[in-house]
Amino acid sequence: MDEPVIETHALTKRYGRGRPAxxxxxxxxxxxSVFGFLGPNGSGKTTTIRMLMGLIEPTSGVARVLGEPMPRAGQRVLPRVGALIEGPALYGFLSGRDNLVRLDSADPAADPRTRAARVGEALDRVGLANAAAKKARAYSLGMKQRLGLAAALLQPRELLVLDEPTNGLDPQGMREIxxxxxxxxxxxxxxxxxxxxxxxxxxxxxxxxxxSRGRLLTQGTVAGLASSVRGRLSVTTPDTAEAVRVLKEHGVNDLVVTDDRVTGELPAGELADLNAALVRADVRVRAFGAQRASLEDAFVALTGEGFDVAG
Amino acid sequence: MSQADVLPIRPGRPNPLWRLSLFRNETVTVFRRWRTLALLGVLAAVPVLVGIAVKLETGRGGGDGGGGGPAFINQVTNNGLFLVFTSLAVTLPFFLPMAVGVVAGDSVAGEASAGTLRYLLVAPAGRTRLLLAKYASTLVFCLAATLVVAVSALTVGALLFPLGDVTLISGTTVSFGDGLLRALAIAGLVAASLTGLAALGLFVSTLTDSGIAAMATTVGLLITVQILDQFPQLHAVQPYLFPHYWQSFADLLRDPVWGEQLLRNLGLQALYVAVFGSAAWARFTTRDVTA
Incomplete structure (x- = not known):
């Protein structure tokens, strides 16, 4: 296998005396890979990204990006990395195009002879070609986000680091991203x-x-993570009370009723027998089956709490 | 899309000259700010006001003028070139350094408060290179601001007053061309007088994430130091205050030129640049950029 694009060991950042970020x-x-870095607001995602990009020094531990240590090798590594960090930040008094020209000028590995062409191409790519001459001050949040993305695409990159790239975008914009x-x-x-x-x-x-709360709970493939969490049995029926009774008799635990749906832990035995038992008890079954675990289920299983609880 | 398909090709090695792009862009960006243009506009207006005031005064037949007021102001009616020296003498204590303080103070802190600093750094501008570009463009502004005052003064002087041979402080008379050259040298000297303050402002700018705070602190320091420079009781420390020798540029209008104060001024500015430049570098290359 190739060397990982990002690799960290015991990477820690502590601000002041409190809990490490x-x-x-x-x-x-x-x-x-397309690597999703998931966690509630305040769980340490942006701090991690800042360390990977050499903006802040780790308190301890090692971060390697494209095989080289950060922040020490930043000048060699970062020209090969495009980044959108914690939302876009623009020069309001410059046009969209001149914002990109400025950031491209800051890259010592960027050829000034191809600058105009690359800027034009990046603007095209994020759908801002028509607004390129407009002052960035007049951009909507979505347009700013696109311009930030365009800055990450000024060069062919080996790694793109996108921190919350769809923030502030409408559904159409999200789909485009x-x-x-x-x-x-x-x-x-x-x-x-x-x-x-x-x-x-x-x-x-x-x-x-x-x-979650500055710690890595798990990592792996999306499919692997979802399958590590067992799915749930789901029965849709107007006779929920009766269904709960029958399912309980057959040893199904953790039964939850929501509207016309009963869910519970997936039992070990044959599901068809369970269905037959429900029908025998005159439960009118509209739908019956095992529900595939979603990433959300996996997350709840990992943290033991809802996703929207901030660390 | 075709661009991404040919990853990760990067043709050739970067040319070292490409590194200058940042300085060029930084300088252009400074002068595209509305605020910079407003500052230069104010500076250009000072000679106009001084010129008109002198003209009105002589028009009323004020004659010898009584000897008060800024340096060289009595010679302006005889020779418009003296408006250049007068205007520089008038703007050097506050107007010019205040403008420089605003630009230098905002240089890094302004980028931090706008959040653009992190994007420059991941571009990657390189912290030392970015700091050098910021300082160099501030120096360009020092020179531009001084030249704006000088050129505005020369224009107003030529329009309102006669031009001709220049009588120096030491009494000798030199040709107008020689006088013009001395004016240019004085403008250079005034710009060089501002380099110490520019370094101080740059250092302040690396300390905070608020552009406004950095600008206010730098201008506040300037005013404090200018006031301290007036107290006779403090004369032991005054030779180390950066504005102490600023008015020495007048020594260029002597024949022969008195060099001692001029050199002290330049030496003092170099000291400030070295001290606060290093401090700014030490601070900026190690700090966490969290804004």
């Missing part, structure tokens, strides 16, 4: 995408790491 992180991002991420991944770019939106990760990512 990131605590003993050991992250491995394989080359070519997801398509863009898939295109880039298909072209061989590794994408490291942080998000607090489960379905976003589930839709585009091949791999996922879950953070």
């Amino acid at each position: 990131v605590d003993g992180l050991g992250l491995v991002v394989p080359r070519g 997801r398509t863009l991420v898939r295109d880039l991944a298909a072209g061989g770019t590794t994408v490291f995408l942080s998000s607090h939106l489960l379905d976003e990760i589930e839709q585009v990512c091949t791999h996922v790491a879950v953070m």
